[in-house]
Amino acid sequence: MREHPSSRIDFRSDTVTQPTTVMRQAMHEASVGDDVLGDDPTVIELQDRVAAMFGKEAGLFVASGTMSNAIALRTHTVPGDEIVCDKTAHIYRYEGGGYAALCGASIALVDGEGGLMTPEQVRSAVRKAEGSGSHYPNGSLVCVENTSNLGGGSCYDQTTLDDIAKVAASLGCATHIDGARIFNAAIATGVDVARMCQHYDSVSICFSKGLGAPVGSVLVGSSAFIAKAHRWRKLFGGGWRQAGLLASACLHALDHHVDRLQDDHERAQRIAVMLNDLPEFNVDLATVQTNMVYANTNRPAAEVVEQYAANGVDMFDLSDNRIRVVVHLHITDEDVERFTDISQRLFG
Numbered sequence: 001m002r003e004h005p006s007s008r009i010d011f012r013s014d015t016v017t018q019p020t021t022v023m024r025q026a027m028h029e030a031s032v033g034d035d036v037l038g039d040d041p042t043v044i045e046l047q048d049r050v051a052a053m054f055g056k057e058a059g060l061f062v063a064s065g066t067m068s069n070a071i072a073l074r075t076h077t078v079p080g081d082e083i084v085c086d087k088t089a090h091i092y093r094y095e096g097g098g099y100a101a102l103c104g105a106s107i108a109l110v111d112g113e114g115g116l117m118t119p120e121q122v123r124s125a126v127r128k129a130e131g132s133g134s135h136y137p138n139g140s141l142v143c144v145e146n147t148s149n150l151g152g153g154s155c156y157d158q159t160t161l162d163d164i165a166k167v168a169a170s171l172g173c174a175t176h177i178d179g180a181r182i183f184n185a186a187i188a189t190g191v192d193v194a195r196m197c198q199h200y201d202s203v204s205i206c207f208s209k210g211l212g213a214p215v216g217s218v219l220v221g222s223s224a225f226i227a228k229a230h231r232w233r234k235l236f237g238g239g240w241r242q243a244g245l246l247a248s249a250c251l252h253a254l255d256h257h258v259d260r261l262q263d264d265h266e267r268a269q270r271i272a273v274m275l276n277d278l279p280e281f282n283v284d285l286a287t288v289q290t291n292m293v294y295a296n297t298n299r300p301a302a303e304v305v306e307q308y309a310a311n312g313v314d315m316f317d318l319s320d321n322r323i324r325v326v327v328h329l330h331i332t333d334e335d336v337e338r339f340t341d342i343s344q345r346l347f348g
């Protein structure tokens, strides 16, 4: 059933989803406490459940993916450190320079392919202070993003993920996964999230993207890491009280919105093929692995977006000649058919 409270088709992001009626019911019925005092039972249940799912000792419920990444980066680093990530990483592009402002760290960018780095690229990007005559910053953290947003929802294969973690460990670096859409990666690759993240020190998991909760991310890692992260959450103003209301939506999402991500991926595939068949667009079909479709346009992308908007379809242009379509909980088969009709009429 289409639960989106609008007749428009909203492909701008998987963050636009609104809590479904049954999710709201779960929130209504949630037991709550004071999470700053550590006694909100629903927050505790969510943190424990997510930590166990990911094979880690502990979890911390926080307000957003950005906050979760910022806390992780701050917990792993000290000022003067350097963080290695792909040039398209969300932590570098879209988190307000938190790595610099909140951590006092610099970033070493890797020129990955489709948002994905290789172990060799990571090895050559890590600069250690030791042995440099104090010239270099101290490369101390490697971050991967899985799926990669700007990579078009691309996924790491497990061998590459494992090898990057091995390289990082051999260089004395901690490892963090920005797993805003990690369940999309798990569904697409068939690899269980605990196995996927086995060799990583921390993982940030978002519930307000494909999983359809209104708010929230969980950061997982060792008990010692999460104990330190808890302090940084407080310092960043992220200590919250009856957060169980929000945690209950995340628990509901874990029960009901993980397996259905496969539907989003199938719809994204159909959209990719449909757009690629039109003379206006060019889609690299091999890059469409999860719930996103990046299409190159012949005319200016802003014009394409405008024409779609005038016909009840919303999406973003990501550059002068590229649009992005994101499939999520509120996109139905009927929406895909309507989008196909509109696309063929406008651009066929």
Ligand SMILES: Cc1ncc(COP(=O)(O)O)c(C=O)c1O
Binding pocket: 015, 063, 064, 065, 066, 067, 069, 090, 091, 145, 147, 148, 149, 178, 180, 181, 206, 208
């Ligand atoms: C890969 C990735 N990481 C982190 C975030 C940040 O999440 P939030 O918007 O909840 O701060 C996003 C948001 O879209 C994202 O795409």
